Structures are given as structure tokens and as C-alpha cells.
Amino acid sequence: MSVSADLIIFWAVVLARVLVPLTIPRYPLPGILAALILDAVDQTVFQALTGLTFEGYQGYDKALDIYYLAIAYIATLRNWTNYTAVRISRFLFYYRLLGVVLFEMLQFRWLLLVFPNVFEYFFIFYEVYRLRWDPKRLSAKTLVGVAAFIWIVIKLPQEYWIHVAQLDVTDGLKQLLGYPLTTSWGEIIGGNTGLFVLVVGVLVLVLVLAWRWLRRRLPPADWEVDFSPDAHLDRPADARLVRTSRMLANRFLDHELLEKTALVTLLVIIFAQILPGIRSSDWELALAITIVIIVNTLLSEWLARRGVTWPKALRQGIIMFAVNLPVFLTVSYLRYGSFTPEALTNIVVFVLLLSLIITLYDRYRPLYLIRFFGEYY
Numbered sequence: 001m002s003v004s005a006d007l008i009i010f011w012a013v014v015l016a017r018v019l020v021p022l023t024i025p026r027y028p029l030p031g032i033l034a035a036l037i038l039d040a041v042d043q044t045v046f047q048a049l050t051g052l053t054f055e056g057y058q059g060y061d062k063a064l065d066i067y068y069l070a071i072a073y074i075a076t077l078r079n080w081t082n083y084t085a086v087r088i089s090r091f092l093f094y095y096r097l098l099g100v101v102l103f104e105m106l107q108f109r110w111l112l113l114v115f116p117n118v119f120e121y122f123f124i125f126y127e128v129y130r131l132r133w134d135p136k137r138l139s140a141k142t143l144v145g146v147a148a149f150i151w152i153v154i155k156l157p158q159e160y161w162i163h164v165a166q167l168d169v170t171d172g173l174k175q176l177l178g179y180p181l182t183t184s185w186g187e188i189i190g191g192n193t194g195l196f197v198l199v200v201g202v203l204v205l206v207l208v209l210a211w212r213w214l215r216r217r218l219p220p221a222d223w224e225v226d227f228s229p230d231a232h233l234d235r236p237a238d239a240r241l242v243r244t245s246r247m248l249a250n251r252f253l254d255h256e257l258l259e260k261t262a263l264v265t266l267l268v269i270i271f272a273q274i275l276p277g278i279r280s281s282d283w284e285l286a287l288a289i290t291i292v293i294i295v296n297t298l299l300s301e302w303l304a305r306r307g308v309t310w311p312k313a314l315r316q317g318i319i320m321f322a323v324n325l326p327v328f329l330t331v332s333y334l335r336y337g338s339f340t341p342e343a344l345t346n347i348v349v350f351v352l353l354l355s356l357i358i359t360l361y362d363r364y365r366p367l368y369l370i371r372f373f374g375e376y377y
Helices: 003-023 028-049 057-079 083-106 118-130 140-164 169-176 185-191 193-215 238-249 255-274 282-305 310-336 341-376
Strands: none
Touching: 003 028, 003 057, 003 341, 028 057, 028 118, 057 083, 057 118, 057 255, 057 341, 083 118, 083 140, 083 255, 083 341, 118 140, 185 193, 255 282, 255 341, 282 310, 310 341
């Protein structure tokens, strides 16, 4: 396949991984599952359809993983009605983010075991429950128990297997079945058809029995299956959203700014460390973070005071991108004096992801505050 065709496929996959997570706020469960599937098959697509190597894509892959998790966290501010669940998800998200920062700076793989990605599975649990039941039913004890179960039983073994032992599940299965690692799965399945049919049959039986056992213990459903939470949310009037946004804009130092500072700081450090072609020293990162936080906060205040509401969110995102891009280009130019095409492309991707996340955070944070602290807003 030609180089141009390879690049078209490459950027089509990257674009899909940028756009698909944007469905998570409106359709949380399908959105995050689609993002997970794309993350799982992207390199398989490259292997099957292109002649590309993975060296340049590894950084994009890691950055896009953080990107869709950040959007999932912001979706909890928009959609979740159980305050305890929101607090748990906030802890799990920032805990993992901190672990990724430490890993990228120190390159100790055991850090990913100490800081496992529990947030993702906790998010999926909540959204699966919300399909038919009101999440307000979930007690703090249940939510903490679910998070602990995911952490200890699921994620610790998984993180150890992948990041510490650095073992591949498919390679392990091939060795267990006595095949060389280079053997294709089509050949393995063809030579063990009876075994695979038996395994699939057992799995189906276990799932059916587990579902029948679980269904007898589940409470009556509160509504029909609905992949969008909007029908079950009390959306505040636009006038109240504008008023809340203006109140936040008049408070330069508050919890919102502190959280936004933490979010932007961690994301900038992670993206700068893992995207290829972006080389930044500690003082350059500190300068870029400081400028981005100040500029974005002032811009958010200006937009809020002008009464920018939901229908204008796309324009807000474009403005954020247009403002942030020169900041990072300036910092990079002052350091290096020029840009390679690779560095320029990666800076654009970097700023695009960051601007989308900041825009969504500014858009949905007022909903969270009105829902749980309405008497103050």
C-alpha cells in the first residue's frame, strides 16, 4: 500500500479516536465501549491495512487513552445524580492520572500497579446500572464495595500482568496450547475447533446462569433501557446556567479553579511527555501550564460574562483552540527557534485534545454545581 494511503488510514483512526469519545457525555455506555474497542483494534487495523510501524503511534495511543478517560470523568459532572459516586470517580480518575504522570517521569512500571485504572470500570458499572435503575438507589457502602472489588479482584491482577510481568494474554494462550507465538489464531482455532466450541458453550452457560441468579436479586426496574441519561435528568433552565457561569466567573479563586488547575497541569505534563516530537524541560512545562491556566480562566470568565450558553459551546471550543495554540507554539519557538513538521503536527494534536477537555469541563461543571449545591447557585 502507498505511503499516502497509509497516512489516510492512520489519520482516519486518530480522528475516530478523537471524535468517538465526544459521544460519551450524551451516550455514556456506548461511547466509552466504542472508545475501548477502538483502543483495542487500532494497531490491528494498522497491521492489516498499512505498512506503518508503531513507533510514532505509541505516544498518540497513550494520549488518546487519557483523553477519553478525561471526557468520561467530565461526563460524570454532566450526568451522574449520586453524589457519592461522583466523589469516588473523582478520586479514582485523579489517582490514576497522578500515577501516569509519575510513570512518564520516572519510568517505573510498578507505578501503574500502585495507581491502577479503576475509574474506567467503575464508570462502566455505574452506566450499566443506570440503564434500568436510578443510581440514587446505590448506597455509599455498595459503591465503595464495587470500587474495592474492581481494584483488588480485577485491576491489580490485570495491571500486574500487563505492566509489571509484561505478558500478553494472546501469547500466553498460544503457549498454553503448545503453539509458537507466530502461529495465527485462524490456524489455532482450525486445529482445535471442538475445544473452542466447548469453551464458548461453557462461557455462554455460565453467563446465562449468572444472569438468572442476578435477575432474581435485582430490584424492580425504574425505567426501560435507555442509553442516554437525558430523559432522567432535571436540566436547569438556560437562564440559571448563565447565572451560575457568571457567578463562577466572578470567583477567580475557588474549588473550580483549583480542580481545573490540577486537571490542566496533569494533562499538559502527560501529553508533553508521551506525544512524539514534543521535548520540554521542567521550566518550559511550568511556564506553559501557568500561561494556559491564566489565559483559559480569563477567557472562560469573559465568555461567561457575555452569557455564552450551550448552543455556542462549539464556538467556545474553537476559541479555546485558537487561543491555546499560539501559547504552545510561542513557548516551543522560544526554546527551539523552529519546528519540524512532526513537532508542529503533534503540538496541534496536543492543543486540540487539551482545548476540547477544557471546553467540556467549563460546559458541564455548572450542571454538577446546580444539581448538588443548588441552594448556593
